Structures are given as structure tokens and as C-alpha cells.
Amino acid sequence: MKKAIFLDRDGVLxxxxxxxxxxxxxxxELYLLKGAAEAVAExxxxxxxxxxxxNQGGVGLGFLKEKRLHEIHDHMVKMIREHGGHIKEVAYCPHKPKAGCECRKPNAGMLLDLAERHDIDLTGSVMVGDHERDIEAGKKAGCKTVFIGTEETSADQKAPxxxxxVPLILELLE
Known part of the structure; x- marks a missing residue:
């Protein structure tokens, strides 16, 4: 089984x-945060x-079609690839925020699904997010966690x- 890194999109990338x-x-309308593409490359x-x-609740709420969401993700993956980074897959929850699905963070459905399909050792992997719901999803899946931001968090590590x-993520993966 492999170790992996799971990244939230909005506010992290x-x-x-x-x-x-x-x-x-x-x-x-997708602008990568300063240093994000280089971090993924590293x-x-x-x-x-x-x-x-x-989480892409805008799909369930009717603000965004899934076809357009795929175009956004393809664009993001291409931008990151241009800096030497590689995104294996983008998983998303298209449901409304209060739909009660298992895939919407803070639930761990997306991580569990990816782990099963890609033979990932979740206990050796890291979830990175900028909201406590990301950290909760990572913990529910058994991952180590890194919070991006300055607020208080239950994550294992925190960075701005x-x-x-990157060094904290790599340290957690050792």
C-alpha cells in the first residue's frame, strides 16, 4: 500500500x-495561491x-454544472503540471451542503473511496486543508493532518x- 497526500482545493491550492x-x-476564475504549484511539484x-x-456544493445548488467543474479541474491540473507537479485525481462532492451524504467533508467518503481504488494506506497518508472540516475528514479516514491558516486547529501540524x-507534510510521511 502507498502513502498519499490529500489536498483540499479552495484556500489551499x-x-x-x-x-x-x-x-x-x-x-x-481559478488563481493558484502563491507557491502552491511549486509546493505540489516538490x-x-x-x-x-x-x-x-x-466540496463543490455549488453543483448541487445549481450555480455550477459538473461539465464546467471538470473544465476548472482540468485547468488547475494543467497549471500545476506546468510547474512540475502531478495531481493523480481530483475527487469532489457535488451535493448540497446539508444533503447528508458520506462524501462531503467533514465525512471521509472521498478519502475512503480514493484509498480503496488506489491502494492507499490512509494511516500513513496526510490530509491538508484550510477548514476544520478538512481536518475532521482526514482524522475520520485515519490520516495525519496539516492545517493551512492561522486559526486554532485540532490538526497534527499547522502552516500559513x-x-x-511542505517540510511538515514530508516529515509526517516519514
Whole structure:
């Protein structure tokens, strides 16, 4: 079984609720955070598979079609690849925020599904997110966790950005 890195999307890889964009509803509205693509490249070069796990309630609420969401994710993966990073797969929950599904974080459904399909050792893997719901999902799946931000958290580690978190993530994977 392999160890993997699971990354939340909004607030970890790309801007959200910023001066440039409120929500990402089109590929051209996706702006990677400073150093995020380079961080993914560094983690990729370390030999770990990287997955994005993201709640996308806008689909269930009718603000965004799944076809457009796939275009956004394809654009993000391409931008990261241009910096030498590799995203193995993007998993998303398209359900409304209060739908009660197992895939929406803080539930661990997306991580459990990816682990089963890709032969991943969740106890040796790391979940990275900028909300406590991301950390909860990682813990429910048995992962180690890294919080991106400055707030109080129950995560194993905390850093101000994905780029700053790279050494902490690698340390947790050892």
C-alpha cells in the first residue's frame, strides 16, 4: 500500500473569497495561491501520489454544472503540471451542503473511496486543508493532518501556506 497526500482545493491550492474572485465558477476564475504549484511539484518529486478532495456544493445548488467543474479541474491540473507537479485525481462532492451524504467533508467518503481504488494506506497518508472540516475528514479516514491558516486547529501540524507546509507534510510521511 502507498502513502498519499490529500489536498483540499479552495484556500489551499487556489484563491477563494479574495479581491479577484469570490467563488470559482469558470476556469479563468481559478488563481493558484502563491507557491502552491511549486509546493505540489516538490511533493510530487518526493514520490507521493497527490489527490485533491473538494466540496463543490455549488453543483448541487445549481450555480455550477459538473461539465464546467471538470473544465476548472482540468485547468488547475494543467497549471500545476506546468510547474512540475502531478495531481493523480481530483475527487469532489457535488451535493448540497446539508444533503447528508458520506462524501462531503467533514465525512471521509472521498478519502475512503480514493484509498480503496488506489491502494492507499490512509494511516500513513496526510490530509491538508484550510477548514476544520478538512481536518475532521482526514482524522475520520485515519490520516495525519496539516492545517493551512492561522486559526486554532485540532490538526497534527499547522502552516500559513501549502508551500510553508511542505517540510511538515514530508516529515509526517516519514
Amino acid at each position: 487556489n484563491e477563494v473569497l479574495s479581491e479577484r474572485v469570490k467563488f470559482v465558477n469558470r476556469p479563468e 511533493l510530487s518529486k518526493a514520490g507521493y501520489e497527490i489527490f485533491v478532495v473538494t 501556506s501549502l508551500q510553508a507546509a
